[in-house]
Amino acid sequence: MILKLAWRNLWRNKRRTAITLASVFFAVILATLMMSIKYGVYKNMTESMVASYTGFVQIHANGYWESKSIDDAFVLSDSLKDIINSNPKVTGMVERIEGFVLSATDSTTKGAMVVGTDPKAEMLMTQMNERVIEGEYLDGADNAVMLGQGLADYHHISVGDTLVLLGQGYHGTNAAGKYPIKGIVKFGSPELSKQLVILPIEQAKIFFGTEGSITNLVVLMDDASDATSLAKSIGAEVDERYEVMAWPELVPDLVNMIEADKVEGYVFMFILYMVISFGMFGTVLMMLAERKHEFGVMVAIGMKRSKLAAVVFFETIIISVIGAFLGILGAFPVCASLYYNPIPFGGEEAGQMMEDYGMEPVIQTSIEPHVFLDQAMIVALVAMIIAIYPFLSILKINANKAMRS
Amino acid sequence: MKNLVIETIAISKIYEGVVPVKAVDAVDLQIEDNEFTAIVGPSGSGKTTLLNMIGGLDRPTSGSVKVNGRDLTGLSENQLIDFRLNHIGFVFQSYNLIPVLNAKENTEFIMLLQNIEKKVRDERVEKLLNEVGLGDKMKSKPSQLSGGQQQRVAVARALASKPDFVLADEPTANLDSHSTSNLLDIMARLNEEEGTTFVFSTHDQRVIDRAKRVITLVDGKIESDIRK
Known part of the structure; x- marks a missing residue:
């Protein structure tokens, strides 16, 4: 009624x-x-x-995100791989080594971030190959680098030129190398564009002397909104040697x-x-x-x-x-x-x-x-x-x- | 011996203001079962105020009102609403049907409030509307009915709850003579045949002529009480 x-x-x-x-x-x-x-x-x-670089979830050695030190690298064990692969939300993962270095040419120097990664996995996960605007995409066996467009512009260098990288390697070793530029990559984020140097992961391990360790394991998935719950569920399964972070923690500015x-x-x-x-x-x-x-x-x-x-x-x-x-x-x-x-x-x-x-x-x-x-x-x-x-x-x-x- | 349905004991109503107005002044009144009573008097004599107090719509300043022995003056507002629903039928001067409900629904409304089952409601609505001569107007909305027809639906609605008595405040004031006569016939028949107690306030001579008892109020006091 x-x-x-x-x-x-x-x-x-x-x-x-x-x-x-x-x-x-x-x-x-x-x-x-x-x-x-x-x-x-x-x-x-x-x-x-996130999808083009950071990834939805990252796993590091505990304390790495705070220190950002190459010394806080970790060995990717099979048991960790199994934990990640067994999660149905996970669509893939990419191993990376990240470290800060001084990039130099004959006339300029600038701080840069070296990212050692598996070009094939990166291509599948973040489609980085589609961002190459000059030159070619890296091959895993290359001993060469790709640069962010902003960094290349700063140094006034291009494909075929040489870039010198100087920094501190694993546990205080010297990290030094000279690499030909194979490609220029355009990143949406100007910050990434101005500082990224991409190196095949095997070369990065040699460059930093990490003896097989990596600093970041990027986990990919289909839906960004599930990232926090995925990070929690992986975090619950791994031990205290690792930190598992979802993208909102990784890019708080965004x-x-x-x-x-x-x-x-x-x-x-x-x-x-x-x-x-x-x-x-x-x-x-x-x-x-x-x-x-x-x-x-x-x-x-x-x-x-x-x-x-x-x-x-x-x-x-x-x-x-x-x-x-x-x-x-x-x-x-x-x-x-x-x-x-x-x-x-x-x-x-x-x-x-x-x-x-x-x-x-x-x-x-x-x-x-x-x-x-x-x-x-x-x-x-x-x-x-x-x-x-x-x-x-x-x-x-x-x-x-x-x-x- | 007839049952005493309404009893007022020295009820008064004073409206406070710059100059307090005594609308009803120490009225003692008894109305029994099956009465057909008209309360008459000039405008401002206190007819409506007396009716409102009998109907539990207004509270006396002093004195008490009893319906079937139950004192209304001690009831809370919500208890009064329940009491009105189950014991008193109202017919108003300006019909006051619910405009969005048709004749059947308006009549049924009170029974819905009483949580009476549908079968009983349907039977009673049909009987009541037939009794007031509107069996063929069940689906008509108030706006599709004449004033007289609306007032007859109001009578049916007032009777739907099987009240102890029906209070009608100037029920014919807005009706033409034909409708007035028709309505009075219906109410008189219900009084005769069904034993329904009616109490009217009116200054319509046609209603006064049909009443079996006429109580005249002047300045809030009963001036005369004549049983025919």
Whole structure:
């Protein structure tokens, strides 16, 4: 009876209901599109940064991430490999040796990070080969390097030139080498581009003198959102000699940037929903005033005030849920269309800026369910908050006074 | 011996304000089963206030109201709502049907509040609407009914809960003479045949003429109480 009354009451004043529905509808469309684009951008950023280099999960010797010292290298044991490979979420792994060195030419020097890696595995996992913009991709047997574009530009060197690397090797040994440049790689992240030197892992082991140890084991998977749970489950299986870190710990700057941007989005949504809330609240107040006499009659003939309050509560909830549902229904095709057909970012400068931030220069949305469900939940919450006032008012209604109104 | 349905003991109602107004002044009243009583008097004489206090819609400033021996003055607001639901039928001057419900649903509404099972509800609604001559208007919304028809649905609604008595506040005030006559016929028949107790407030001479007992209020006091 309560729901029937609530539903029919909604359609007593069709125009008012339509206006309220429209305001919720457009608010939800706007908020959903905004959040869908934001989450799409975050995914783009994450994939550009994480999937192209960092990896979703990394395993190091305990303390390595803090010290970043080549001395904290570890031997990749078969038992560790088995633990990782047995996890169904894992799609692959790449061994790396990372260490900081001084890179030099005949006229310039610059700090750089040497990454020793298996070119074949890297090609499969991070598609690094697709980022070669000059020269050729490394082969595992090469005794040559690939440079980030930014570092090559700094040194004014190109394919065929020689780069000297000087640094500290494993347990205080000297690390020194001279390598021909086989390729120039373009990384989305300007930081990576300015400092990366890629070396085949076997050459890196010789260069750093690690005697077969590695510093990083990069674990790859399909879904970045599962990284933390994967890190936890691997972390629970390995002993204290290792640290297992998910990408949010590995690239905290990226996480912080995303979080800061989310806050901006939340502020915008808060303002948007506040405007809508006051509109809806006005409608509810008008409805309360118009129907006060009727409420009085219903209580007079024996309707419990709590039941009457429930009717009005449901009216607000129903109209909000319908508006939110229609809004999501309206937003989904637009979001899905932009998801499957990302729009290239217009303007060379804007596109370049996105690339500099390590992102593909496209506008791509997210169609993850939470983008839509979040809006539905926010609208439901707003509706519930708005419905509190009429609910409480009706609980206090005096039939006689209300009938005289 | 007839059962005493309503008893007021020295009830008064004073509306506080800059100048306090005594709307009802120490009224003692007894109404028995099956009565067809009209409370009459000029505007401002206290008819509606007296009816509201009898119906548990308003509380007396002093004195007490008893319905079937139960004192209403000590009941909480929620207890009064329950009491009204199960013991008192109301008919208002301006019909006051629920606009979104049709005639059947309006009549059924009280029984739904009483949690009466559907089969019983359906049978009773049909019987009541037939009794008030609206068996063919069950699906009509209030906006599709004339004033007289709406008031007849209101009577059916008032009787649906099988109340101890029906309070009707100027039930014919908004009706034309034909509808008034029709409504009075129905209520008189229900009083005669079903033994329903009716208490009206009115200043409509046609209603007064049909009443079996006429109580005249002046300035909140009973001036006369005539049984025909």
